[in-house]
Amino acid sequence: MSLQARFQLSRGDFTLQAEFSAPAQGITALFGPSGCGKTTLLRCIAGLEPGARGSVQLGQTTWQDAHTFVPVHRRGIGYVFQEANLFAHLSVRNNLLYGYRRSGGDQGGVDPERIIQLLGIDQLQDRSVQNLSGGERQRVAIGRALLSAPQLLLMDEPLAALDRESKNAIMACLQQLSQELAIPVLYVSHDHSEVAQLAQQMIMLDGGRVQATGPVIELLNRLDLPLAHAPDAETIVEGIINAHDERYGLSYLEFAGGRLTVTQADLPVGQTVRVRLQARDISLTLSQQTDTSILNIFPVTIEAIVEEPPAQQLVILDANGATLLARITRKSAEYLKLAVGKQVYAQVKSVALV
Numbered sequence: 001m002s003l004q005a006r007f008q009l010s011r012g013d014f015t016l017q018a019e020f021s022a023p024a025q026g027i028t029a030l031f032g033p034s035g036c037g038k039t040t041l042l043r044c045i046a047g048l049e050p051g052a053r054g055s056v057q058l059g060q061t062t063w064q065d066a067h068t069f070v071p072v073h074r075r076g077i078g079y080v081f082q083e084a085n086l087f088a089h090l091s092v093r094n095n096l097l098y099g100y101r102r103s104g105g106d107q108g109g110v111d112p113e114r115i116i117q118l119l120g121i122d123q124l125q126d127r128s129v130q131n132l133s134g135g136e137r138q139r140v141a142i143g144r145a146l147l148s149a150p151q152l153l154l155m156d157e158p159l160a161a162l163d164r165e166s167k168n169a170i171m172a173c174l175q176q177l178s179q180e181l182a183i184p185v186l187y188v189s190h191d192h193s194e195v196a197q198l199a200q201q202m203i204m205l206d207g208g209r210v211q212a213t214g215p216v217i218e219l220l221n222r223l224d225l226p227l228a229h230a231p232d233a234e235t236i237v238e239g240i241i242n243a244h245d246e247r248y249g250l251s252y253l254e255f256a257g258g259r260l261t262v263t264q265a266d267l268p269v270g271q272t273v274r275v276r277l278q279a280r281d282i283s284l285t286l287s288q289q290t291d292t293s294i295l296n297i298f299p300v301t302i303e304a305i306v307e308e309p310p311a312q313q314l315v316i317l318d319a320n321g322a323t324l325l326a327r328i329t330r331k332s333a334e335y336l337k338l339a340v341g342k343q344v345y346a347q348v349k350s351v352a353l354v
């Protein structure tokens with residue numbers, strides 16, 4: 001089952017001409033620079049752009065095509081905006097109940113109490129929404145949207161107005177929710193670290209057109225796309241926690257390329273996790289260093305080298321099937337005589353669990 005959309009819309013100088021297919025489960029990020037048409041595409045999917053021509057289907061359900069136009073309130077879509085648009089005169093409980101009453105009672109296979117608990121809004125229920133912090137308001141908005149039992153959740157930069165701490169806390173809730181919910185989430189963002197953390201799939205938009213679609217882990221490494229060339233380029237690898245080291249406060253995980261050491265995680269052994277490795281935190285050596293404080297060292301093969309004028313090079317590394325990016329100076333690359341196919345060692349200064 002998948003979400004399939006194809007839309008065309010012209011508005012002054014801007015033309016949206018976008019087509020994509022996304023899995024009907026998990027979080028798919030709609031990513032691209034400001035003004036590329038992310039919100040417009042989301043509004044087309046919701047049925048909020050009557051001038052848009054095209055089609056949208058979720059599984060066997062057609063919301064729009066040449067012969068059909070299901071109005072917005074009958075599409076079974078939950079919509080969360082950048083600013084939580086709660087009913088100001090109602091309490092948190094009644095905002096949530098508003099969603100629930102519209103639902104007919106099936107919250108994507110997840111118990112409403114569980115949604116409220118996961119979002120951490122249980123204690124807020126008697127409060128007026130006017131007295132909530134930005135992060136709390138957004139949690140309630142997400143809860144209200146989910147309690148309406150949508151078949152699809154659309155989120156338009158829901159964390160953009162929040163501070164880093166609230167953002168991280170809500171991202172952790174969303175990660176957990178997306179694993180438990182049976183519905184797909186389309187998540188608009190122009191922040192690639194947010195996308196790397198949250199989404200499994202990504203649709204990249206540029207100038208109203210789809211530039212690329214696919215798994216986030218793949219698109220972050222693609223040299224023909226801008227993400228690999230961003231100053232804070234990073235890669236995501238998946239690994240499995242295989243031990244905790246209480247003595248040093250560390251956890252060890254296995255990934256395709258070997259063993260990674262991270263700050264101790266409160267997660268069970270055997271759990272699959274994602275870690276992010278920033279290109280600027282990876283250095284290369286010709287032999288395996290033993291007199292270094294760096295714990296994460298593993299053998300890699302150079303797959304490609306791309307010039308980044310004036311002084312740097314982006315080196316694409318294969319760690320036994322996992323792709324990594326390293327950004328080093330051209331001077332270092334020349335000194336080490338780096339070349340495609342050469343086997344070297346990657347030293348990773350900092351590894352963060354996603």
Ligand SMILES: Nc1ncnc2c1ncn2[C@@H]1O[C@H](COP(=O)(O)OP(=O)(O)OP(=O)(O)O)[C@@H](O)[C@H]1O
Pocket residue numbers: 011012014032033034035036037038039040041190
């Ligand atoms: N109501 C409107 N009337 C005319 N043009 C509009 C309107 N809303 C948006 N646009 C234009 O449509 C284009 C796409 O806008 P859209 O809001 O979809 O982009 P976006 O990728 O979501 O941007 P951002 O990340 O800044 O929110 C932009 O060029 C914008 O200026």
